[in-house]
Amino acid sequence: MKITINGQEKELTDQVSLQEIIRQFYQNPKHAIAEVNGSIVKSINWQETDIQEGDIVELVSFVGGG
Amino acid sequence: MNINKQDTPLKIGDRVLTSRFFLGTGKFKNKEELRETIQASGTEIVTVALRRIDLERHEENILEYIPEDIILLTNTSGARNAQEAIRIARLAREAGHGNWVKIEVINDSKYLLPDNTETIKATEILSKEGFIVMPYMHPDLYAARALVDAGASCVMPLGSLIGSNQGLKAKEFIKILIKEIDLPVVVDAGIGAPSQAAEAMEMGADAVLVNTAIATADQPALVAHAFSLAVKAGRLAYLSNLPTEKESAEASSPLTGFLYK
Numbered sequence: 001m002k003i004t005i006n007g008q009e010k011e012l013t014d015q016v017s018l019q020e021i022i023r024q025f026y027q028n029p030k031h032a033i034a035e036v037n038g039s040i041v042k043s044i045n046w047q048e049t050d051i052q053e054g055d056i057v058e059l060v061s062f063v064g065g066g
Numbered sequence: 067m068n069i070n071k072q073d074t075p076l077k078i079g080d081r082v083l084t085s086r087f088f089l090g091t092g093k094f095k096n097k098e099e100l101r102e103t104i105q106a107s108g109t110e111i112v113t114v115a116l117r118r119i120d121l122e123r124h125e126e127n128i129l130e131y132i133p134e135d136i137i138l139l140t141n142t143s144g145a146r147n148a149q150e151a152i153r154i155a156r157l158a159r160e161a162g163h164g165n166w167v168k169i170e171v172i173n174d175s176k177y178l179l180p181d182n183t184e185t186i187k188a189t190e191i192l193s194k195e196g197f198i199v200m201p202y203m204h205p206d207l208y209a210a211r212a213l214v215d216a217g218a219s220c221v222m223p224l225g226s227l228i229g230s231n232q233g234l235k236a237k238e239f240i241k242i243l244i245k246e247i248d249l250p251v252v253v254d255a256g257i258g259a260p261s262q263a264a265e266a267m268e269m270g271a272d273a274v275l276v277n278t279a280i281a282t283a284d285q286p287a288l289v290a291h292a293f294s295l296a297v298k299a300g301r302l303a304y305l306s307n308l309p310t311e312k313e314s315a316e317a318s319s320p321l322t323g324f325l326y327k
Binding site (some may be wrong): 062 | 098117160
């Protein structure tokens with residue numbers, strides 16, 4: 001199954017939840033904010049959000065800025 | 067004399083602030099230096115930005131270095147129009163660190179000047195959604211009035227170009243905003259030295275925001291402390307109602323009773 005995370009195509013073997021995706025790609029999940037196909041997904045809903053073929057996932061976090 | 071009693075604290079949104087010095091967190095050489103600088107600055111508000119997580123390498127999160135009692139003001143840097151700024155603000159709020167947003171809409175990569183029209187549009191929508199909106203703007207009176215009507219919690223006119231250290235190039239126009247706009251006026255961008263921060267405060271700005279001049283100094287914590295003193299000095303001078311400049315001399319010593327006639 002192909003999905004896009006932060007603009008990069010990724011091949012996944014199994015059906016996974018958003019929670020697992022975030023754990024896999026980011027060591028600091030408590031500071032991550034997630035969007036799937038342009039809609040924000042609240043962290044309390046990550047576990048129950050299944051990622052589907054073709055989904056576009058954006059994971060963002062805070063950085064230094066003026 | 068208790069000099070603190072001379073001043074009324076700054077209020078933005080529903081928060082009463084004792085420090086009138088806001089700090090940007092970009093460009094620091096390392097996060098430990100940022101932590102020391104926040105402490106030395108005495109600031110109560112720091113700006114942060116939102117970016118895509120780098121999937122290839124692990125980076126420590128900046129939030130680990132910012133004390134929890136400091137207000138996080140997320141900027142919408144990277145936004146080229148109102149819609150993009152709104153998206154960034156909504157994402158930031160989802161992180162659960164409050165609803166303070168600095169609207170920053172920039173379409174020009176050379177001068178990084180803010181787009182006032184798009185900023186007004188974003189301010190209107192986000193303030194209705196309950197955000198504390200602090201718009202970064204070009205100091206134009208009509209735009210500032212529109213931002214007031216749009217529900218902004220303050221206005222943040224640029225002193226000069228972002229990161230330029232040119233100081234208060236827009237001084238005369240900021241003065242007009244200070245005089246005419248009832249919201250707090252926070253001078254943002256271009257302040258390159260404590261003397262320039264003091265000057266902004268002396269002319270009646272309510273606060274200043276500094277990033278580049280501090281983060282790129284050899285000793286950021288030291289200069290942050292210098293800035294915090296300058297901001298306080300400028301504020302006290304403003305409250306003291308400084309006398310105006312004169313064309314000719316006026317003796318400081320009495321002009322009678324000289325020893326030599």
